[in-house]
Amino acid sequence: MKRQIIRFSTANFNVMTKTLKESGKDESFVYGLFSKAQSPDCEIYICRQLMLPDKNELKNQSCVSIEPDKKYQITSYGLAYDQGLSIIDTHTHPFSTNARFSSIDDSYGIENAKYIAKKFPEDCTMGMIVLGNGFDNFEAHIWNRKKKNFVPVNRIEILGAPTKILMNNRKSKVKSNDAYARHCIIPGWNQELLEDLKVFVCGLGGNGALIFDSLLALGIGGKNDWIRTCDPDVLEASNLPRIPYAYPEEVGMPKADIAQLHADNKTPKLNVRCYNEDVKESKMQNIIKEANIIIGAVDNDGARQLLNGLASRYMIPYIDIGTEIIPEGLAYEAIGQIQTFVPCQTGCLICSGAINPATAAMDMMNEEGNAAYERAGYVRGTNETPTPSVLHLNGVVSHLAISQFLRLIFNDGFRGKEYLHYNRQTATMMSASVEQNNDCPACGLKGYLGAGDEDEAELEDLSDLKDSKAFEKMKV
Numbered sequence: 505m506k507r508q509i510i511r512f513s514t515a516n517f518n519v520m521t522k523t524l525k526e527s528g529k530d531e532s533f534v535y536g537l538f539s540k541a542q543s544p545d546c547e548i549y550i551c552r553q554l555m556l557p558d559k560n561e562l563k564n565q566s567c568v569s570i571e572p573d574k575k576y577q578i579t580s581y582g583l584a585y586d587q588g589l590s591i592i593d594t595h596t597h598p599f600s601t602n603a604r605f606s607s608i609d610d611s612y613g614i615e616n617a618k619y620i621a622k623k624f625p626e627d628c629t630m631g632m633i634v635l636g637n638g639f640d641n642f643e644a645h646i647w648n649r650k651k652k653n654f655v656p657v658n659r660i661e662i663l664g665a666p667t668k669i670l671m672n673n674r675k676s677k678v679k680s681n682d683a684y685a686r687h688c689i690i691p692g693w694n695q696e697l698l699e700d701l702k703v704f705v706c707g708l709g710g711n712g713a714l715i716f717d718s719l720l721a722l723g724i725g726g727k728n729d730w731i732r733t734c735d736p737d738v739l740e741a742s743n744l745p746r747i748p749y750a751y752p753e754e755v756g757m758p759k760a761d762i763a764q765l766h767a768d769n770k771t772p773k774l775n776v777r778c779y780n781e782d783v784k785e786s787k788m789q790n791i792i793k794e795a796n797i798i799i800g801a802v803d804n805d806g807a808r809q810l811l812n813g814l815a816s817r818y819m820i821p822y823i824d825i826g827t828e829i830i831p832e833g834l835a836y837e838a839i840g841q842i843q844t845f846v847p848c849q850t851g852c853l854i855c856s857g858a859i860n861p862a863t864a865a866m867d868m869m870n871e872e873g874n875a876a877y878e879r880a881g882y883v884r885g886t887n888e889t890p891t892p893s894v895l896h897l898n899g900v901v902s903h904l905a906i907s908q909f910l911r912l913i914f915n916d917g918f919r920g921k922e923y924l925h926y927n928r929q930t931a932t933m934m935s936a937s938v939e940q941n942n943d944c945p946a947c948g949l950k951g952y953l954g955a956g957d958e959d960e961a962e963l964e965d966l967s968d969l970k971d972s973k974a975f976e977k978m979k980v
C-alpha cells in the first residue's frame with residue numbers, strides 16, 4: 505500500500521489558514537481541489553486551487569460544529585468534476601491541540617466519499633483534514649475507491665518559504681545526534697525539519713558533489729525522509745580535484761557509486777540513494793515527484809528545463825546552480841549563479857530568462873543530432889572541448905546554494921533574493937527578485953503549475969472555469 509501524502513505550497517497553505525483563523529474560536533471549513541502524483545512509494549495529492557468560502561457559505565458554525573452550505577459544496581464539487589481533480593476539505597477543531605475526527609466528521613465524510621466514487625472520473629477521490637489549535641497538529645485521510653475505506657495520511661507537506669512538514673503520530677522529539685550539536689545552537693535552527701525533508705540532487709559533478717556532501721553534513725535523510733541523487737557519468741581523472749570524496753583508484757567508476765560509498769562510510773544512518781541514471785529517465789522523474797526540494801547542479805539547459813517543469817507540475821521548490829569560466833584572450837570571466845524557483849511565491853527559470861529554449865531543445869536532442877551540432881561547434885563542454893573549471897569556484901557557488909536552501913526552508917529573509925549572481929573577478933555578488941510571469945508556459949495561468957500527473961493535453965486554464973456547466977447537474 506502506497507503512503508498517502510498531502511502537499512500544499514506555502515503560499516496556498518497561508519491563504520487557507522488565514523481564512524480559517526478568521527473564525528476565531530469557532531470551527532471553520534475550506535474546500536481545496538487537488539491533483540495527483542504517483543511516485544514509486546507514495547500517492548501525493550497536490551493542492552491546485554482553494555475554494556475559499558464567504559461567511560454565508562458556512563452554516564451551523566460554532567466552537568464545536570461547522571457545515572458547508574449546499575451551494576458552496578456544489579460549486580466546489582462541480583469544479584473538481586470538470587477538471588478531474590480530487591476534493592479535500594479542511595476544517596478546524598480550535599478546542600483541541602491533538603486534532604481527531606469526530607464521529608460526525610466520519611459519517612459526513614463517508615457519505616460524500618461514496619458519492620464522489622459513484623459520480624466522478626476514475627482518478628478523483630475525496631479526502632479530509634482536521635487541523636487542531638495552532639495548525640501544527642492534524643488528522644487526515646483519503647478515500648480509497650477500490651477498498652472502499654479511508655486510508656490515513658501521516659504527512660502534510662507545506663513547501664516554500666518557510667517549509668513545514670507536519671507528521672502525524674510524531675514520536676516525542678528525538679534528541680538530535682551529537683554530530684549536529686553545533687548547528688542546533690544557531691538561533692532559529694530547526695534540525696527536526698531538516699531531518700524530515702526529502703531532497704533530490706541532480707548531478708554529481710563539481711557543484712553537485714559539494715552540494716551532496718553538505719546535505720549529508722546537515723543530517724538530511726535522518727528520520728522521515730531521504731536524499732536521492734542521480735548522475736549517469738563515470739569518474740574521469742580530470743574530475744578528481746573537484747570531487748573531494750573521490751580517489752584515483754575510482755577513476756572509471758560511476759560517480760553515483762562513489763557518492764553512495766562516501767555516504768555509507770561517513771553517515772551510515774542517513775537514508776541515501778545515488779542512482780547511476782540520467783534525469784531524462786522516467787524512473788528518476790517518478791522519484792523526483794516525492795522530493796520536497798530539488799537541487800539542480802546540471803550543465804545544460806535541457807536538464808534545467810526538465811527540472812523546472814517537474815518543480816512547477818509537482819509544486820516543489822527548485823534551486824538551480826550554474827558556474828562558468830569564460831576565457832577572454834589571456835584573461836577570463838568566472839561567474840556563478842543560483843536561482844531558486846518557489847512555486848506560487850516566485851517566478852521560474854523560464855520567467856527569469858535563465859533557460860534559453862533553443863539551447864534547451866538542442867540539449868534534449870538525440871545523440872545523432874547532438875553530434876552534428878558538436879561538430880559544428882555549437883555545443884560547449886563535450887569530451888573534445890572540455891570547459892574550464894576549478895574547485896574554489898564550485899565551492900563558493902555550491903555553498904551559496906546551500907545557504908539559499910537554508911534561507912528558503914527557514915524563511916530567513918529569503919524573498920526578494922531568490923536570484924544570486926557571483927562574480928569572482930570583481931569579488932561582487934548581486935541579488936534580485938524573480939517575479940512570476942502570467943504568460944509563462946510553465947508556471948503561468950496557462951501553464952501546468954500544480955497539475956501533478958495530469959496529461960498536458962487535458963490541462964485547462966483555471967482562470968475561466970467560473971461558468972462550469974457541471975454545477976447545475978450536480979446534486980450533493
Ligand SMILES: [Zn+2]
Pocket residue numbers: 595596597605606609634
Ligand atoms: Zn470536526
Ligand SMILES: [Zn+2]
Pocket residue numbers: 851852853854855856940941944945946947948
Ligand atoms: Zn515561469
